[in-house]
Amino acid sequence: MAKHILLYGLVALSFCCFVFAFEPSPLQDFCVADPANSARVNGLACKNPMSVSVDDFSFSGLHLPGNTSNPVGSRVTPVTVAQLPGLNTLGISMVRIDYAPWGINPPHTHPRATEILTVLEGSLQVGFVTSNPDNSHITKVLQKGDVFVFPVGLVHYQRNVGNVNAVAIAALSSQNPGVIxxxxxxxxxxxxxxxxxxxxxxxxxxxxxxxxxxxx
Structure with a gap:
């Protein structure tokens, strides 16, 4: 019996560790980020709810193409808590990615987020590499409307494999996913x-x- 109790306890502890490995659930309806507050917290301090406005929950600009005239031929337009204060504590963000013909979004990782990407225009080769020791390269060419997921922390990339511009929208499971x-x-x-x-x-x-x- 004692062995069963110990086993159940370890299982419960494992699930607790899994839950706490990700951003915690909010404890109120919203916590609009207050960049003027110098308090150091895991995230951003909350603005006084009485001073919150509808603009704190909206962002305009994802309809605008990004400037891809750079060495890699792509441009990421982020919508994280820095651009949309109402995302604070909600554990999500998104980006628009524009690709020139044969442009790339170079190999990178998001240390705090899984990413799910949808192709809006064009064709993209996408891929990620699994961790050591296998380092398996998981790759596919996506067409308009296709969706692909990049697991948290793994090195991944995208490449426009067409002769026209490509566009993708990606959602990430963190208000501040980070990029390396x-x-x-x-x-x-x-x-x-x-x-x-x-x-x-x-x-x-x-x-x-x-x-x-x-x-x-």
Whole structure:
């Protein structure tokens, strides 16, 4: 009997840990972010409900194409708590992503969110890589109306595989999902990661690392 109680306790504890691994549920109808408040909390402090307006719950601009004239040929337009204060404590956000022909959204991760992406226009190759030791590459070409999910924390990317512009909308399971672009983080850190460390990690000559660090 004692073994059963211990087993049930461990199962219950596991479920509790799973729940607390994600953003907590709100304890009130809303908690509109107050960027003027300097209080340090896991999220943003709440604005006085009496000063909340309808504008705190709306955002305009996702109908506007992003400027893709950059080296990677894509532009992400975010709608996180920074742009939409009413998202505070609600555990969701979204982005619009525009892609020039053959443009990419480079390999990156979201440390705090799963992402679900819908193609609105064009064709996208999408993919993610599973964790060590397998590092399986899960990839597919999506057409207009197709949906794909990128599990939380895994490295993923998108590429426009057409000769016309492509557009996608993605939802994320955090008000502030964060983004770590792999190339920028590794080769553009401040201060630099020592080139001998990166040379050994990527198994290339130090001169190649120096070239990459100069680009970022």
């Amino acid at each position: 672009t792999i190339a920028n983080a590794v080769f553009g850190s401040k201060p630099d990661i020592a080139n001998d460390i990166l040379a050994k990690a990527f198994q290339v000559d130090k001169s190649i690392v120096d070239q990459l660090q100069a680009k970022f």
